[in-house]
């Protein structure tokens with residue numbers, strides 16, 4: 001079982017980038033993951049299945065790595081400290 005036993009949403013990268021075209025030069029965006037049923041992991045923006053081997057807390061993901069697509073964007077926690085500028 002690699003699935004995190006948390007109810008809070010978490011962040012993950014897309015799974016597809018592992019094998020087809022490993023892109024190690026660009027910074028990978030992190031998506032907000034959701035759960036579907038018992039074993040489905042998907043990104044909130046609906047793009048892809050996510051890699052569930054590595055998970056981040058949403059609050060730990062730097063704003064520059066956050067997926068800004070519709071769906072993920074609304075799921076990120078609001079940055080109170082820096083967003084108030």
Ligand SMILES: [Zn+2]
Nearest residue numbers: 031045067072
């Ligand atoms: Zn996304």
